[in-house]
């Protein structure tokens with residue numbers, strides 16, 4: 034079989050360019066392309082199949098098959114050889130198509146006469162657009178060069194599709210970006226929002242897929258790669274003085290930028306007639322298709338690095354920066370594959386919502402989104418390829434659903450939902466300055482959880498009595514290197530200033546498990562949630578804890594200070610941590626610094642073991658706060674980050690509720706101040722039940738204070754307690770049904 038030469042490919046591309054430049058309608062242009070390709074490849078047939086909708090392909094043009102089949106023949110993804118190419122994103126090359134697994138005979142096309150089949154995906158940056166096929170009568174396998182040549186044609190087609198170059202009557206592609214799309218992801222942060230899509234990394238538009246002068250394109254590529262390498266070297270230089278881990282990551286990045294294979298493959302594509310940017314994109318598409326199939330998380334991350342480098346290279350080549358000149362809409366919904374917490378903070382509260390293709394509930398971005406109370410949907414399919422800047426978009430953080438370019442019925446229903454939310458907000462605002470006092474006169478103190486400076490204004494607007502949990506790790510997570518003591522103390526001082534005399538409970542660094550600092554060596558632990566985390570790290574490596582305690586003492590500068598140690602599992606851990614505080618205090622005294630007017634030291638009760646600690650522990654702590662998120666995961670042995678098991682066990686399950694009630698009773702007996710600061714504190718029904726079993730202080734997200742207060746003011750907690758006691762006594766697994774029934778009757 035004759036080898037296909039580079040010059041043949043180039044000739045084909047040149048002819049394609051002429052075909053594209055002709056002033057003809059889309060269908061005629063498609064027909065031209067199939068004719069040229071079949072001719073150049075020496076095959077009887079060349080056909081273009083395009084996606085009609087998410088899972089249907091349509092024959093849109095053909096040379097060699099029955100013309101009547103065009104726009105008639107349709108296939109499901111996965112069906113027949115064409116459907117298999119579409120599903121896997123991989124070429125199929127066979128000398129005997131009718132015998133190949135999955136072959137489907139379509140009489141209207143007359144294709145049974147053809148023995149060899151070569152199909153390649155038409156895709157653009159991982160987005161599947163269709164399949165390009167050549168077939169011939171003689172039974173032959175296509176050579177690697179021929180496959181490559183057809184892939185290059187598919188690449189050019191993909192670019193044309195993106196530009197709408199051949200979109201005519203009945204064509205599928207432009208419609209794809211105009212149709213409503215619903216993407217089902219999962220909840221990252223509750224709430225509904227509507228606005229217009231703002232792509233974190235807008236797609237670079239490649240307008241010239243075919244080279245006019247290959248040598249000039251090779252030169253452009255070489256120049257751009259040089260510029261890329263210089264910028265990576267500069268990044269590396271900047272990181273040299275910083276953290277070792279970060280440096281190593283960047284070194285891997287540099288290795289990719291210098292990879293000969295990467296450059297060679299792009300040069301080859303130019304040799305075959307593509308422009309420099311089209312060559313980069315072709316390589317990127319292949320890498321993305323590979324990325325989708327790689328199971329190994331580490332390898333996927335490396336492919337991610339490569340993808341990132343390709344984006345940089347494209348930006349250098351096209352001169353299109355991160356900001357393509359498009360204006361950010363007034364109501365932006367950020368759409369991104371993933372985003373770091375620092376970048377998210379840069380956008381700040383200007384965002385109405387966030388949709389991520391990746392991300393996880395425990396990711397840093399999710400933590401920041403939650404802190405900023407911005408609705409967030411994660412795992413949202415391939416939203417970055419579906420969405421275009423400025424698209425109308427609705428996000429439902431409660432259900433984890435995104436509607437892109439919604440039709441009027443969906444948009445109207447959504448407007449109702451948002452209006453109801455607004456009404457509820459008004460109701461909450463009207464009780465902001467009133468106490469959370471139940472009908473029976475019982476008062477519940479409502480505090481808020483915080484972690485960023487940006488949270489502090491909510492102290493005033495939500496009507497919270499104070500900050501019941503200040504998660505100090507957020508400040509560590511959003512940085513690239515360990516913050517200095519002076520920075521921390523300035524920050525804590527600003528927090529105290531902003532709190533204006535209201536109590537702030539600073540929780541010392543709670544890292545480990547899902548919260549991994551980018552500049553700390555990750556521990557390869559089989560069970561990080563049960564591993565070396567929080568106070569365990571603090572006590573084993575006391576340097577950071579001492580620095581943080583000092584920063585807190587300095588920040589207080591004589592004002593009252595409240596500190597809480599996380600994840601205490603036994604009495605001695607608390608006494609050891611407290612001893613560190615005593616040392617820090619002694620040091621401050623020696624240095625002549627002001628000592629806090631009052632100093633309260635508490636612990637979080639997040640492991641069942643602590644509920645059974647000796648009485649003296651309960652007497653020694655100044656207060657306890659139940660970290661319900663962790664306590665529940667250990668009580669039920671159900672990972673809080675694992676969607677499959679997380680929702681399986683109800684907080685209102687009798688075993689858990691009676692366990693919490695026992696803790697309440699112990700604290701009453703020992704006179705220990707107790708509060709509850711897990712997510713359940715912010716859920717009105719759960720909060721009501723906690724109040725009913727005797728909890729008098731709750732700490733929650735600022736947005737939950739209104740709904741919880743509204744609930745408290747409508748009920749008699751004494752009566753609710755009777756309902757709970759009766760349900761418990763009757764052997765129910767959960768008190769929820771009885772409680773819900775009672776609430777329905779009462780309100």
Ligand code: PEP
Pocket residue numbers: 502504543639659660661662663664710711712
């Ligand atoms: C908890 O575990 O309930 C808690 C409040 O701490 P975090 O969610 O930060 O682990």
Ligand code: MG
Pocket residue numbers: 639660662663
């Ligand atoms: Mg916890």
